[in-house]
Amino acid sequence: MxxxxxxxxxxxxxxxxxxxxxxxxxxxxxxxxxxxxxxxxxxxxxxxxxxxxxxxxxxxxxxxxxxxxxxxxxxxxxxxxxxxxxxxxxxxxxxxxxxxxxxxxxxxxxxxxxxxxxxxxxxxxxxxxxxxxxxxxxxxxxxxxxxxxxVAADARDAKTALQEWAQARGETPPQYIEIARKGPDHQPEFTIEARLASGPTEQATAGSKRQAEQAAATALLKKVSA
The missing domain is CATH 1.10.1520.10 (Ribonuclease III domain)
Known part of the structure; x- marks a missing residue:
């Protein structure tokens, strides 16, 4: 062949x-x-x-x-x-x-x-x-x-890192809220907001919920760690 x-x-x-x-x-x-x-x-x-x-x-x-x-x-x-x-x-x-x-x-x-x-x-x-x-x-x-x-020296995903940050400060785990979904079924685009009980939030958009959640967690972790 x-x-x-x-x-x-x-x-x-x-x-x-x-x-x-x-x-x-x-x-x-x-x-x-x-x-x-x-x-x-x-x-x-x-x-x-x-x-x-x-x-x-x-x-x-x-x-x-x-x-x-x-x-x-x-x-x-x-x-x-x-x-x-x-x-x-x-x-x-x-x-x-x-x-x-x-x-x-x-x-x-x-x-x-x-x-x-x-x-x-x-x-x-x-x-x-x-x-x-x-x-x-x-x-x-x-x-x-x-x-x-x-690959990161510590490749824990951002959601895990953000949750550990919150728990270390006595907070409840972060919430992830779907704000919007656009596009056809074969190529959707999700916007997710990550929220901490203490008030800070960040949003991110990606082609899957998991990617959007990770991106939002990364942004929020960067914000609260600054």
Missing amino acids: KLSADLSAFAKRLGHRFETPELLVRAVTHSSMVSPHRDDNQRLEFLGDRVLGLVMAEALLNADPSAPEGLLAPRYNALVRREACADVARQIDLGAVLKLGRSEMKSGGRRKEALLADAMEAVIAAVYQDGGFDAARRVILAQWGGRISN
């Missing part, structure tokens, strides 16, 4: 030459395209999640040999969570080569964060099955790049 021109270009962006091209085709095939003659990428996604986790755990241990588990765990979570996988997928334009059913295409599937993240994990598994663990490690470390070396 020979890869199509778009998949060949994608493989170059990814940084891996496939000996078994069928693996890459399967990795970019969403379940909405399933037919008796075509497999989707869900099983590869399951495997890729584990391969990514092992590479990241090893990379973090090597990057900071003295870090305790309490610091390594949040750093690890920051690197393997859905948002990070989707960001890498966008970086190599994975959405452009996804094989989607008509309904998924109409609903903006090429831009959906969850779909991109899942496909990224499937691609990792395809590289692993095609070239082994060393090939998968090489691709992951290249594509995650500076994310590993720049």
Whole structure:
């Protein structure tokens, strides 16, 4: 089997030459395209999640040999969570080569964060099955790049940090209120307000509630810590 021109270009962006091209085709095939003659990428996604986790755990241990588990765990979570996988997928334009059913295409599937993240994990598994663990490690470390070396010394998410700030001062946990939602279902935009019982508030807008909450918490934590 020979890869199509778009998949060949994608493989170059990814940084891996496939000996078994069928693996890459399967990795970019969403379940909405399933037919008796075509497999989707869900099983590869399951495997890729584990391969990514092992590479990241090893990379973090090597990057900071003295870090305790309490610091390594949040750093690890920051690197393997859905948002990070989707960001890498966008970086190599994975959405452009996804094989989607008509309904998924109409609903903006090429831009959906969850779909991109899942496909990224499937691609990792395809590289692993095609070239082994060393090939998968090489691709992951290249594509995650500076994310590993720049991951915060304490990568606790902003909501956790803000809650700990409030509890240390005897306050109740912060509240997160949805102020507005705009845009179509496939590309929504949420505005969230983070509130402390003592009065300070901050708002943020993002493509998912989680991202908007994190951004609002970051802004509020910066305000009260100034």
